[in-house]
Amino acid sequence: MKRVLYTGSFDPITNGHLDLINRASKLCDELVVGVIENKSKIPFFTIEERTGMIEKATKHLKNVKVDSFCGLLADYVNAHNISAVVRGLRATMDFEYEIQMAQMNARLFKKDVETIFLMTSPDYSFISSSMIKEVFSLKGNIKGLVPDVILECMESKLAEKTGGIEK
Numbered sequence: 001m002k003r004v005l006y007t008g009s010f011d012p013i014t015n016g017h018l019d020l021i022n023r024a025s026k027l028c029d030e031l032v033v034g035v036i037e038n039k040s041k042i043p044f045f046t047i048e049e050r051t052g053m054i055e056k057a058t059k060h061l062k063n064v065k066v067d068s069f070c071g072l073l074a075d076y077v078n079a080h081n082i083s084a085v086v087r088g089l090r091a092t093m094d095f096e097y098e099i100q101m102a103q104m105n106a107r108l109f110k111k112d113v114e115t116i117f118l119m120t121s122p123d124y125s126f127i128s129s130s131m132i133k134e135v136f137s138l139k140g141n142i143k144g145l146v147p148d149v150i151l152e153c154m155e156s157k158l159a160e161k162t163g164g165i166e167k
């Protein structure tokens with residue numbers, strides 16, 4: 001069985017991520033969406049919230065499972081019979097960071113585990129979770145850029161953080 005891991009912070013999951021999950025799920029028997037704590041970023045959602053949100057957004061995809069973990073990506077990969085790790089590439093700006101991670105991970109992964117890159121759809125190549133959060137926090141319209149169910153979670157979270165949705 002080919003088990004592939006699509007990994008990232010997903011804070012929050014966007015329609016760009018969802019498009020990639022859809023496409024990657026067709027290339028393997030099981031796609032695990034792995035939510036990782038990225039120590040260099042202060043999260044908007046907790047890791048448990050992000051995991052639950054991805055479960056909601058992917059419940060129509062039968063071979064997609066969601067998991068979360070801390071620590072080294074390669075430790076998770078080596079312990080869970082993962083054949084490949086998928087990452088999305090939006091533009092050349094992603095490439096430097098991604099090749100560095102892929103080459104380091106290649107040293108840490110068990111034999112025959114690959115990092116695979118899928119190009120982001122042009123419809124979503126300008127989206128990042130950080131930009132979504134910035135536009136949302138400044139009351140810009142992000143409808144269509146995240147699943148509707150995620151937009152609802154963002155509104156609830158903002159209300160929780162600010163003590164009520166401002167009108």
Ligand code: PNS
Binds near residue numbers: 009038071072074
């Ligand atoms: O969605 P992101 O924030 O760009 O994802 C980055 C992430 C979480 C995949 C990366 O930071 C990571 O793999 N973190 C786990 C710790 C680790 O293994 N670091 C060494 C990477 S070579």
